[in-house]
Amino acid sequence: MPLSALVARYDHVLLDLDxxxxxxxxxxxxxxxxxxxxxxxxxxxxxxxxxTQLGTEEYVRKLWRLGFQASLEEVVTAGGALQFVLAERFTxxxxxxxxxxxxxxxxxxxxxxxxxxxxxxxxxxxxxxxVHPRFxxxxxxxxxxAALRGAYxxxxxxxxxxxxxxxxxxxxxxxxxxxxxxxxxxxVTVGKPEPVLVQTALDRLGPGRALMxxxxxxxxxxxxxxxxxxxxxxxxxASDRETAESATKPSAAAIAxxxxxxxxxxxx
Numbered sequence: 095m096p097l098s099a100l101v102a103r104y105d106h107v108l109l110d111l112d113x114x115x116x117x118x119x120x121x122x123x124x125x126x127x128x129x130x131x132x133x134x135x136x137x138x139x140x141x142x143x144x145x146t147q148l149g150t151e152e153y154v155r156k157l158w159r160l161g162f163q164a165s166l167e168e169v170v171t172a173g174g175a176l177q178f179v180l181a182e183r184f185t186x187x188x189x190x191x192x193x194x195x196x197x198x199x200x201x202x203x204x205x206x207x208x209x210x211x212x213x214x215x216x217x218x219x220x221x222x223x224x225v226h227p228r229f230x231x232x233x234x235x236x237x238x239x240a241a242l243r244g245a246y247x248x249x250x251x252x253x254x255x256x257x258x259x260x261x262x263x264x265x266x267x268x269x270x271x272x273x274x275x276x277x278x279x280x281x282v283t284v285g286k287p288e289p290v291l292v293q294t295a296l297d298r299l300g301p302g303r304a305l306m307x308x309x310x311x312x313x314x315x316x317x318x319x320x321x322x323x324x325x326x327x328x329x330x331x332a333s334d335r336e337t338a339e340s341a342t343k344p345s346a347a348a349i350a351x352x353x354x355x356x357x358x359x360x361x362x
Contacts, residue, residue, distance in 0.1 A: 095127065095130075095131040095134070095358055096131075096358075097131060097132070097135050097137075097357060097358065098356065098357060098358060098359060100326075100347065100348050100356070101132070101137075101305065101356065101357050102135070103303065104137065104302075104303050104304060104305040104324075105137065105138060105299075105301075105302025105303050105304065106137060106138035106139070106140070106296070106299045106302050106303070106304040106305070107132055107137050107138070107139055107140075107304070107305050107307060107357075108139075108140045108141075108142050108292060108295050108296075108304060108305065108306045108307065108318075108323075109129070109139065109140070109141050109142065109307050109308075109353070110141075110142060110143060110144075110286075110306075110307065110308030110309060110310070110314050110331075111141055111142075111143040111145060111153070112143065112144075112145050112256045112257060112309075112331065113256065113257040113308070113309030113310070113328075113330055113331015113332055114307060114308050114309045114314075114328050114330065114331060114353055115129070115141065115157075115162070115353065116160060117257050117258065117259055117330065117331065118257075118258050118259045119156075119160070120160070120259070121160050121161060121162070122328075122330045122352050122353055122354075123330075123352055123354060124352060124353065124354025124355075124358070125162075125352070125353045125354060126160070126161040126162060127354060127358065128353045128354045128356070128357035128358055129162050129163070129353075129357075130163075131357055131358055132357060133163065138299040138300070138302065138304075139168060140168050140169075140170060140295035140298065140299055141153070141157065141164060141168055141169045141170070142170045142286070142291050142292060142295050142306070142317075143169075143170070143171050143172065143291075144172045144250065144251040144253055144265075144266070144285035144286050144291075144313060145171070145172070145225075145256065146171065146172050146173040146176070146193060146194060146196060146197050146200075146224040146225065146250045146266070147194045147196060147225065147226060148171075148194070148196050149171075149173065149196040149199060149200070150166055150169050150171055150173070150174060151166065152196065153169045153171065154166055154169055157169075167298055168298075170291050170294045170295045170298075171291075172224070172250040172251055172266075172284055172285035172286075172291065173196055173197055173200045173224070173250065174200065174294075175250075175284035175285065175290050175291060175294070176197065176200055176201070176204075176222060176224070176248065176250055176284055177200040177201070177203055177204045178204075179248060179284055180200075180201060180204035180205075180206050180220065180222070180248075181203075181204040181205060183220075183246075184204065184206050184219055184220050184246075185204060185205035185206065186205055186206075186207075187206060187207070187219040187220065188206070188207045188208075188209045188214060188217070188218045188219050188220075189201055189206045189207065189208055189209065189218050189219065189220045189221065189222055190208075190209060190210055190215050190218045190220075190221045190222070190233075190236045190237050190240045190245070191208050191210060191221075191222045192221075192222065192223045192224065192226070192229060192233045192234075192237055192269060192273070193222060193223070193224035193225070193226050193250070194224065194225075194226040197222065197224045197226070197250070201222055206220070210232075210233065210236055211232065211236065215236040215239065215240060216236070216239035216240055216243055217240070217243060218236075218240040218245050219245055219246065220245055220246040220247075220248055221237045221240050221241050221245045221246070221247050221248065221273065221281075222248050222249075222250075223237065223247070223248070223249040223250065223266065223269055223270045223273055223281065224249070224250035224251075224266050224269075225250070225256070225264070225265050225266040225268075225269055229269055234272055234273065234276065237273045237276075237277075238273060238276040238277050241273060241276075241277035241279045242277050242278075242279075246282075247270075247273065247274070247277070247279050247280070247281035247282065248281060248282055248283075248284070249266060249267075249270040249281040249282070249283040249284075249285075250266045250283065250284060250285050251265070251266050251267060251283050251284070251285030251286060251313065252266070252267035252270065252283055252285075252313075253265035253266055253267045253285070253310065253313055253332075254267045254268055254271075255268070255332065256331075256332070257309070257330075257331045257332060262332070266285075270283070285313070286308075286310075286313040286314060286316065286317035287312060287313050287314075287315075287316025287317045287319075287320060288317065288320065289317055289320035289321040291317065292306060292317045292318060292320070292321035292323065293321050296321065296323070303323075304323045304324075305318075305323065305324050305325070305326060305347065306318035306321075306323055306324070306325045306326070307325070307326045307327075307328060307353065307356060308325070308326075308327065308328070308331075309327065309328055309329070309330060309331025309332050309333055310327075310331065310332045310333055311327060311333045311337055311338055311341045311346075314327070315327065315341060315344045315345075315346060316344060318344065319343075319344030324347040325344060325346060325347060326346055326347050326348040326349070326350065326356055327341075327346045327348075327349050327350075328349075328350050328351070328352050328353050328355075328356060329349070329350070329351050329352065330351075330352045330353070335349060
């Protein structure tokens with residue numbers, strides 16, 4: 095399967111997951127063929143996600159289950175970036191954590207003690223915020239009290255929503271906004287549009303011209319621009335064509351109906 099003229103110009107393609115490669119537990123139409131074609135053409139492939147609901151190994155297993163080949167080195171997550179920051183700055187200290195079991199594992203792997211629901215919660219050194227479906231008031235209370243007492247506020251990303259088969263669900267950015275509103279503090283985030291995840295993927299892929307493909311103008315195009323590479327938008331997730339076409343800085347190298355169209359077919 096020959097690649098589109100646009101994608102053929104690049105040595106590496108970085109792919110967002112939610113809204114680009116899959117929605118929920120289903121690949122986007124033709125995405126498996128598109129990734130297979132990239133590999134057959136000798137392109138470097140990386141999967142770069144703001145989602146923290148799974149660990150890296152779990153994302154690899156999900157990719158294989160849905161028909162994609164993937165290795166641990168090819169998957170770069172905001173959860174891994176959280177772990178890196180925590181290990182550099184907060185090893186041996188205490189955290190209040192809002193997040194999935196995978197995020198809790200990342201925090202613990204960084205050598206940080208989780209103190210949610212204890213008498214020490216309000217005196218935590220850092221508050222970690224990421225999306226998870228069981229977010230509740232007790233977590234918000236602990237995070238707010240710790241942030242009010244000066245804890246460092248660290249979020250995975252500011253994505254307001256993420257796409258699911260039945261519509262958009264609240265994302266990490268919505269939960270972080272609640273903590274920020276309650277505490278009057280502004281958090282620091284590690285996910286896209288910050289360049290860290292893209293730069294990590296580029297370091298692993300090595301030299302060459304790279305394209306970031308995602309579904310969010312703010313996060314995916316923003317991260318590509320911040321990392322100094324081109325970005326393309328697919329319309330299977332958060333951003334519609336009007337939003338993508340109106341983006342001027344950064345602008346998209348291409349806008350396609352879906353990943354398959356971008357990689358294998360004529361752009362519309």
